[in-house]
Structure formats: C-alpha cells, structure tokens
Amino acid sequence: MMRNSEQCLHETVAKRRNLQKISLSDLPMDILSTILSLLPINDAIRTSVLSRKLKYVWCSHTNLTFNKGFPNLKSLSLVDVSITDEDVECMLSKCNLLEFFEITYCRMVTSLRMLHPLNRFKHLVVHVCPKLQEIEMNCSPTTLKYAGNMVPLIFASTSRLKNIDVVILTDQSALSYIVTGFPSTLPSLETLTLLCYEPERTIVPEGHFKFSYLRNLRLELVMCDDGIRTTDFLDYAYLLKIAPFLETLELHMWMEMYWPQPYCKEDGELRIGLPHKHAHLKCVRISGFFGYKDQVELALHILRNSIALEKMEITPELEISYDLAVADGYERSHYVDSHRVATEFICKVDHRNVVNVVRVPSSSGPDETAMEVDCRAYAEYIPSGQI
Secondary structure, X not given: OHHHHHHHHHHHHHHHHHHHOOOHHHOOHHXXXXXXXXXXXXXXXXXXXXXXXXXXXHHHOOOOOOOOOOOOOOEEEEEOOOOOHHHHHHHHOXXXXXXXXXXXXXXXXOEEEEOOOOOOOOEEEEEOOOOOOEEEEOOOOOEXXXXXXXXXXXXOOOOOOOEEEEEEEEEOOHXXXXXXXXXXXXXXXXXXXXXXXXXXXXXXXXXXXXXOOOOEEEEEEEEOOOOOOOOOHHHHHHHHHHOOOOOEEEEEEEEOOOOOOXXXXXXXXXXXXXXXXXXXXXXXXXXXXXXXXXXXXXXXXXXXXEOOOOEEEEXXXXXXXXXXOOOHHHHHOOHHHHHHHHHHHOHHHOOOOOEEEEEOOOOOOOOOOOEEEEHHHHHHHOOOOOX
C-alpha cells in the first residue's frame, strides 16, 4: 500500500515538473495570435522580447494603432497590412528620422501622400498596391523601387534621385517612358532598371534630351503583340544617343504572342541605323535573343557604334526578372537557330573579338550545360561576303 502511495506521489511530482517546462512560446501560433490580440497594443509589442518565436507575433494584432508615433524610427516596412491612406500619412508624419519606407501588397491604399517634410528620407519601395493611384511625398529620395500600374510620382525634389527600379504592369512603351515619363525629369539619374509590357510601337519625338549622368541601364522588354507585330527592337538604338556616358547596357527581351522565324537572307537586307558613335559603353548583355531580324539589327548597331566596347554577350535564354509564365518548349525551340544567326550575322563583323554567344542546348540532358562561345572559334564556319 505504501509503495502505491509513494509511486502515485512520484508520478504527481513528475507531472508537475513537466508542466512547469511548458512556456508561452510552446503554444501554436494561432493561439498565440489570439492571446496577444486580447492585450493592449503596447503590452502585445512588449512580448516580442520574450523569445524569437514571439518576436513578430504582435504584428498579427487585429487592432494595430500607431498614434503614439515612432520618433526614433529609421526603417519601416508595411507588408500586406489593412491600412487606410489617412493612417499611412498620419504615421509617416510622426517619423521624422525615417530613412527607408516600404509598402507592399496593401490593398486598401489608394493614395500615398506625405506633405510633412521628411528631411532624412532616402529609400522608397512600393510594390503592387493594386488600388494605388498616386504618390506624392515631401522628400528628396536617392533610390526608388516601384512595381505596379503607372501612376503619377511627385516628390519635393528629384535632384538626389540616382537609382530607379520600375516595373510597369500596364501597357507602356519603355522608350516613351524613358524620354517623356518620370525618368526624363531626373537630372542626376545614374542607374535605371525598367520592365515594360509593350503593345505597339511608339515614335519618340526628336529633341535635345539627354541623360548626362546615366551610367547603367537595364531594360526588360515584353512585347505583347496580338498576332500582328508592330514593335521594333531597332528603335532602341536611340539609347546610345540620349545616354552619351552609358557604360553598361542590359537588354532582356521576350515576345509574348508573336513568334516570327529567325532571320535569314531571304527576309531582306538588314537595316543600318544612323551612325552615332558612343565613347563610353563598355559592357552589353542581350538575353532573349531568338535571332529575329530587328534583334540582329540592334545588336549590329550597338557593336558598330560603341568604340570603347569591351564585351557583348548574347544569349537566347530568358532573363526577365519579373515572374512571367513562359512556355519552356517555346524557348528551347529557338536556341539552335538563334545561335546560328548570332554567329553568322553578328560575329562576322566583330573585328575586335568582343562578342560572346552563349550556346544553350535545345533539349535537356545529363551532360548538357550552357557555355560561352567565343566568336573567333566560329570564324572558319562563317560564310564570306558582306552583310
């Protein structure tokens, strides 16, 4: 009888010890979120110091209020937050030391306005807020990253804005946007990355416009022609004229609907754009090169007019950074032909040996890998004659 009593006592003590080991962090996340949502917001925030698991649980509080402000805050990210235009403006007006602000997937925001001056502000990131219609901020940022529909972008000053990364999800000509849109008002712009969906060709008006400070340009061009193609890659030879100090150029291309055949001599003579010598361009990368006639013409124009060119790399692989639904079979069916066209019509005029054509296998295999091909290795196979 004594043994049974001692055994029961031992088991009870053991159970209590095990219960003592259970902490708040051991609870499931949904229960933790429910518990913290019942606390005042200040107390919920204080739980973030208790453990790593609890560090961000307070963010799921169903009634976040920011009226107390963040007087010492330097960086703020709002991701998938149900917040109104007025709340954003009120919150930013009390962050006098703010340097970085990101707002992403906030579906209620229609206007991002900040009339209170943010004198220390440097970096703005706005990513796919579907109802957003305008951005007006009393600041002078140095970098801007934006993805979404084309909206008015208004800042107190753009004199310090040097780096821009823009993804426009509505139809818009990249060349037109560069020359007549927001980038054209930026005198100090040094690096520009731009992705556009181009539905049709846009004739850019002639003028004396120039990017005097632009050194690095990355363009991602998605041609959205519906059956009948009207766009023309050779139009982008204009870049050499408006960016005289450009040093690196990346052109990443993709035909979304229209799938022409790679160029052959039966398609007619290759056009030669108006000569415009460029003294600073050193490095060029062209991806999505499927050997189309206007792609060949653009590559040749850059090669012939860039007197300081050190390297031009051409690849058929798609390098569009944004998430696009691309048919793999469509890509690979062009790989062999695009390599043939590049070596036959571009390497032929490469007298400085600066062109590398990337050979990519048309079908996957265990020993097949992409490799760079120096044009000199193919010189003996290139037919003689003038282009």
